[in-house]
Amino acid sequence: MSGDVPSSAATVIVGAGAVGCSVAYHLSELGAEDVVVVDQGPLPVTGGSSTHAPGIMFQTSPSKLQTKTAHYTSRLLKDAGVYDEVGGIEVARSEERMDFLQRRVEHATAYGLPDPQLLSPAEVTEYLPLVNEEEILGGYYSPTDGRVDGIAALRWYIEQSNADFYGHTSVTDFDVSGGEITAVETDRGRIDCGRCVLATNNWGYKTGQLAGLDLPIAPVEHQYAVTEPLPELADAEPTARVDTGDFEVPGDHRIADAMSRGPTRPVGRDQDNSLYFRTHGDSIGLGSYNHESLTVDPDAMGENTERRQASVRDFTDEHWERATHPDRDKSPKRAFEELLPVTEGKSFEATENGIFVFTPDGMPVLGETNAVDDLWTALAIWWTHSGGYGKILAEWMETGVPTLPSGPVETGGIHVDRFGPHAGEKDYFVDRGATQYRQVYNIVEPRWQPDDHRGLRRSPFYAQQEALGAEFYQAGGWETPQWYESNADLVDRYADAIPDQEGWQAVNRSPIEGAEHLHTREHVSMFDMTSFSSIVVEGTGAVDFLQRLCTNDVDVDAGQVRYSLLCNEGGQILADVTVVRLGPEEFVVTTGGGNSPGIHGGRLEQHAPETVSVTVEEGARSTIGLWGPKSRLLLQRVTDADVSAEGFPYFSAKRIYVGDVPVLALRVSYVGELGWELWAPTEYGSRLWETLWEAGQDLDVRPMGGGALESMRLEKGYRLWGTDIDSDADPFSAGLGFAVDMDTDFVGREALTEVQASGPDSRLTPLTLDDSTDVVLGGRPVLDGDESLGYVVAGDYGYSVGESIAYAYLPSEYADAGTAVQVMCEGATYDATVRDEPLFDAGRSKIRR
Template sequence: MTLPSHARVVIIGGGIIGCSVAYHLTKLGWADVVLLERKQLTSGTTWHAAGLIAQLRATANMTRLAKYSQELYGALEAETGVATGFKRVGSITVALTAERHEELRRSAAMARAFGVEIDEIGTAEIKAKYPHLNTDGILGGVYLPKDGQGDPGNIAHALAKGARMRGAVISERTKAMGITRNGQRVTAVEYQAEGRESGQITCDHVVNCAGMWGREVGRMLGVNVPLQACEHFYIVSEPIAGLTQLPVLRVPDECAYYKEDAGKILLGAFEPVSKPWALDGIPESFEFDQLPEDFDHFEPILEQAVARMPMLASAGIHTFFNGPESFTPDDAYHLGRAPEMDNVWVAAGFNSIGIQSAGGAGMALAQWMESGEKPFDLGDVDISRMEPFQGNRRYLAARATETLGLLYADHFPYRQKASARGVRCSPFHAQLAARGAVFGELSGWERANWYAAPGQAAEYDYSWKRQSFFDNIAAEHRALRTGVGVYDMSSFGKLRVEGRDAEAFLNRICGNDVAVPVGRIVYTQFLNARGGIEADVTVTRLSERAYLVVTPAATRLADEAWLRRHLGDAAVVITDVTAGEGVLAVMGPKARDVLQAVSPADFSNAVNPFGTAQEIEIGMGLARVHRVSYVGELGWEVYVSADMAAHVFETMMEAGAAHGVTLCGLHAMDCARAEKAFRHFGHDITCEDHVLEAGLGFAVKTGKGCDFIGRDAVLQKRQEGLQRRLLQFRLTDPEPLLYHNEPILRDGVIVGHVSSGAYGHSLGGAVGLGYVPCAGEDLATVLGSLYEIDVAGRRVRADVSARPMYDPEGARPKA
């Protein structure tokens, strides 16, 4: 085969995801699609996958993609003539603990909100559907009748054939060897065909679908793709007489899954401590290979499985299989445009759910590449969530020991990763740790989430009910509302945007008007062409030519990439200065008293009103204070250079003691912001949520005298009217807890789901935000309905409001 000299896109990797991307791009009409596979199609991970195809995922859009995969696989055989083995056999997941049972009940409620058919079933029903199962210790479970299974290799080959039928060139035994680049673009991919020619293909786009080779291929392409191969074990029994079709069975409390196939049982495991593989690189010869058996590692799982499925005791083992699969630092796959380059895309690191994800992921990436914008919110898997350090080999090896097992671990709210910790610490870390801070981790940052009381274990004790630190958060929350609380927000991203064109550039990116006097702080969003929210930030004017853009910690890289991609020829320099400054939030009615005790500056409304910043002396050092609040109280964010941070902290705590200063964690901050109905980016507001429907029209200035991204969509929405509204809910029963994705019922009918939830300690109940359809209705009609929230199958009455239930006039931050 002679490869073309040019392609619109070169896809590297011929597993199921590479074939899916090729299939979907050609379906959109892309010509000149070339896929390069180093060995044979499916020869990496796809060929030995278990082929479980489930519908329900942790979020609405991930569920949307999984459902799409099922529908696609069901139709592929008719389209291509390649049998995929896809069949809807259903699936059962069972609980052996009360906590797991609560998780499954909440999953069932979530499924109802997402339109996935699901039944909560008891032990007798489980036994009826799976008669071979020992139900001792099983408390209950869930049954999804439309879940399925299929032949992974054949599904991939069907996708490949579909792509070829529409003109794609798929070249096996052809390795991508290197690239030619021009700035932030790859202009050509160099290849070596085994026993044939070498050459290069000029291209407009490159997609990294290299699976467990994705990190190394990413390095070649100039992008960071953090993933690590791990050993994954399963056994296949000898044929069992009388064994007929069964649902897929998952027993996560025993780390096991079971699949009937051709009269045999496949038993697979996601053990709590996994085994990273090929830390020094994958052998060049790897092709349809398996790894050495490790029966000692698998034996604890097998012992439990024999007790759970007694027929395995006499069945005999036909195959003991150990094969590698790639895992990411957060157990979510990588999808989208790499932040370091303008035309390099990634679809890799599927964490053992590649078969059920590949159809939807390929569709979503193809649409993204076609339009240049995400087709819907893909923040869960967007590659730009990965920080550069997360490509570190030692970090990946340490984290991978945990992430495989987390697939079947209890998915408790607030659950933190235990491995690969302590990489990024704020300048206040040691001081906070000494005072009882219990740290969580986000984007590698160690963040004080709550504070243990004297004598209390400074560690998480997880539960779906009130966790051991519930009262700690309540006390911290009370300090923010009635006294003064201090929390560390150093992890929030800080991007310095400066240059001759800084004002004009940011006014093109931001919905709000940043042409403000020096010292003013502007709350704003970056909008896309649809009026959706790409970023939620504050912009502080530091000088005539310089601004500071403050972003959530998790989206710092994505927000920086958005700015850079829209820079054009503007005379602007963008610098990440996140690590250069520590930030302490000083919040509460007594915040002014504390600051006046440590600084000669004037913190009055006349000199430092809400929404302004000023340089100050503090202790014996210097700082900058921003008068803003994410908790709805009087307060300041104190920005201090890292070298003076410890001094400023000690000065603040010493002087604050007379005013009852309390150290608070970010969980208390979240509870307070939920009471104020402040939006949380990634949950309440995303790229597919229109800024007006999110209730943020006050932060958009269509008349600011210049065009900006999303302006037309804002004007159009104002003319057409809202299709839905983001409302605040409070449960009237103070006991149940809200986290996210609980169904919202209006007059008995599911109309949406909770986008984010927390406990409103001041309001006396759990609070949450969520979108409700409102087309053609006035606000009074929408609010006049009866609302309930489905909490683990129980409908709980909820009050509803379009304004913040706490301090609706917004007077407290301006006191």
Template structure:
């Protein structure tokens, strides 16, 4: 590829315009933006977007995208007119549940560094005088929120990009994308062909159509969303003019599924309080046939409840009526997150889809950094288009879950709350045994995952488990605590089948993995190594367990599809290395607890003693009649093994271990106990505790880095970094109130000021206290530092601690 690549962006909505600006500002000026409609009212979602920018989100990444959007658009003007008006945002609670929720949301923004405050009803009404304070219980004010003029902001960015060399071509309908080998080479339109080294689809709800041109699934669903404008309100007369448009805060009543903004002397009302209205792409008009194909006819019957709720909240509306309305089309995904990144199948084909105006500039900046610098400065694993498992790309799955996300967009959702349908999808070979034991399943990655077993309700240890607050009690049972204690006291089986398993083979397999991981893998067959994959900037892409099962065969315990994608992108072209996902054809049981050896040794002729089968070793053998790969690993801090076999033998493996374990008091234990036990040992969870935004030393994983290795990705970026030089640390906290089991993402305060945020949390049943891990400045991370965690608006006392909290001598694992 040339030093100055030819970039073709498909779509001149706000995302395409923002990306052209961000790319050209970084020196990539050979940028062509192709638009099927006119400029800049293109006919897509941007053309009718109401422009409300609320920054609050449980995802740090999404809040950062929105924060940058506010920052950038606040500095833009077009022909002397504003592109962003910082009127502030106000969310109101009309129920006790929502009042608690806005307290949680205030905590999120405090964690992510965005100023906000909680308000009494009277304070809320003082900010927004149209509100009836008798109807609300409280408010949540974000001063930096506001209104984006999407068309102006898009055009302003396009004009900046044009001054640097970009060109925008309207009325160019893309009809195909040419490839040479596995790379894009040109974009074909009804007006001609445009050579391209990089193609970025910013086509919005037309994205799936563009993706099909290269065989790329774009898992989004176009859905219609109601928006209405009222007649003039006397109470707003003279308050605004056509230039200012608005001065009151943008407003959300999420209990009713509604949002509001001023339109000079009128009110604009957006509603999610209606049935999902999916739209077929073949039913959407082309812009040449209809200037606003994304604006569909208003269905008045669907708005009746929204209007009644609006009049109740804003009594001034009782003298008004709906003057006009439309059903605007925009994009939803199955998990509510954008689709960003490069196709895993076609090199040079990138996507920035399902992006709302709220996050447009932030997404564009991250995309430009990704393209120009090789990595975005913000962690984007939640948004990476390659994050989905194959089953999650089924059209029926994408349709149903995207519609459900629309229905739940303003709902109060617990972090563990699963979608209810379509389920079950992926079940392991132990599933029927687990059902027989009363497993309570939640879902992750399409897998049914037991969180506890009702069969364990009679365990005497249940009586030793303390209660907890209302939110922490959801999707939890004291049975989970009993399962954790039994794991520490006897032996338990854990279903580890959903763990992503990859096989790497070939004559260059060792060299390939050595170059991509931080630890030393040049060890004898039978060795298992904990290692990290870094990006070029030294950020943690993943953590892996890598077992060398033969000279040219390795098995990797990975974190998900993004690891598979990363490895495949780096495969040598000569075919000397192969990477295969073996998850579906295999299964795994974690056998852990002080009696684990007494369970497995009688089932095999192999030596499972500490001397004969050391920690972080692997062996292929038999347990009873079942051929297994046993790895002496423990993610819970107890003696034991991960035991793998093929899926067809999974039920036999379970039965063999279960029958042999009866005299030892064996139980099956779930993910809830597992999470508690791993936090007591300080074991990290990638994507929660650390991401690409963190280096190994900050995350407490410097032990997995072998600086003496000749080369590995990210090694140069670690020069000068050590445990002693880092300025922030992932730090364990012990919460003083045993009822206060926090959820994650809460802010951490020192001397009354927010300084960090919680990543993972659980009750530590062995140590008898709630545990939270948090990112803190290094100066506040020393053990014994008093801190506070803001939890639903209250401050909970905690103290930093040395890790691991349990068995620091590692005596229980190495017995």
């Protein structure tokens, strides 16, 4: 649309690429009115990655959400007539990659993609006859993969949407007053608005800066080239839905022309060499991640000119002809010529170094920012997932419940506020973006850990832990021990109860984790909980405020503790928290580490009335979980407080001194044993550790890491936010009905009344393997014969119960104890049985002793 921009709009979307157009379309579908979309480029060929991308869509991912959004996108765009469903094939040139492709089948089966298949080399070349059969060991085929016609899809979105679109409109500033966005300033005028969506992808960091936000969006270049016409493809009849000559195209018109020509054969990947390919009519497009990470200063993302598309850089021959990727020993040129001999010696009719973006964890950035009310983000999203995330965001904005047609979706791993405070530092997120680029086609091991930007956040116990041989893992920037080499002697003590683990499931695991688990069940251990966060809620109306947000009754006596959930309007779980009442209008809410402080704390901050103060104390307190049957004996040695069962009952709290350290002590345990959480100001942390450690030597006190915590909590059926529970589950499905008091008026109650009345369609259910001690990994399908029932959300070996445990959401008719099912993992199919929970200490005598 041309003409002056309006002076006001209910919603302004910045960016008219795949994501912005998808959001506008889906808002229109929900009935939203007065939506304006602006973009600095011409329409529909904006000059962003949406129009220089080759549009290849491989749907299968280890992430359920990425798979679901990809499949929704492919169905939407197929129905729109702008998607070529030619299928997709990923080939293997190594045995390790064939194992990886088996995982592809398992993830696709788990998440509902139709008809995933492993192919022999001969079967691959039936679909892709130009592939050199001697170079491959096999392939993975997903018949609904394909290619989106980018320009045609953007045009379709614009035509189908009720929004008003304005090209050649650059955003120059945002008016952020009183912590909320009130207007978008453009070079064509000011637009007052009720809410705004940033869908600027490559320019995400720059536009975030205009609103005072440090969004960790790192632009990176990667290469694409289209060969001259090939005689072997002379009979190809490509789809051509648009004539690019009908549009204003920034920069090199040859790129847009080439991208408009559709494939006639399945799209392909050679991940062993970080390559992908598709046909463009009678030419072949060759895409390469097989070069060093070419990061772009996010402040240096320019604007379109007549000669240059801002998101395209010149093709760099050296990255094509030389092996520069740190994990690959062949150049892209050589690897392609081996796999597709027809490309040898051919010239290119179009080339580019196209720019797209990565976040530090490789996932999108979605949702409303806590720092600026009514400012929403939809960033770091590719064509593959753009339709799905546009749908999710539109539902989130309009109804408060992010959903796809298949149901509510998990948002913990994509939420804009999931990152730690350090993530917005440019060197950090650009380096981590480069790492994500490097890993796009790598085989990433279970529990893989980065080696850059380590040691950012260390608890006061770090020196003691390092001296004890801690194997540090990183979460949210925190260095958290997974196990301790100082406990290696325990492996011999408990050898009979620690089975050997082999293969992929055993990678980055240690038998010390099992030994720490068993030791804690018999003695006493100290667990570092400093990465967990406390949130202080106080002021007039604090109890009413928390009662409105929490599903459980938190109007309890001072000194009592409640486990509760926070739900959205649809009754899905936004958080699980521990609420401690300290006074008439004084509470401490504790939550986990990782993304919890930003998301859970942000939820409380956003909804607090003016009379209530919410302070997220991320890192302000250092915390030790003191757990095990000897924990009371140890704690009583170092405090004058009464810690007897009568004087300090389960799920209560006291302010006490441990030695001379002031502590908020909670009688709670995440491992199913007698114990306490001891929360102290960070500056006292080192002394707290020393005091407990020295007093417990004759009790054989030991440090305990995250590996033991995981297996112990699964034995007890304790839930983990972001793994077992997220915004795709309701409390009754998750087995957390006990944390819901339907007599209180909380957000989500109306929706949960219906679930409670009818019963949940699925239930989070423990399984144990019948005849194996192997560990089952997450994202693997649970089956009844050939029928996929669900997928594993968490699995580990239960060292106390002597069985391999897997938790899965299963249809309610399969969730009764004794039901026989199967679990597929790493090509093996295991017989398994549904069990009652908890598997360990069902009478809860240990935790209440």
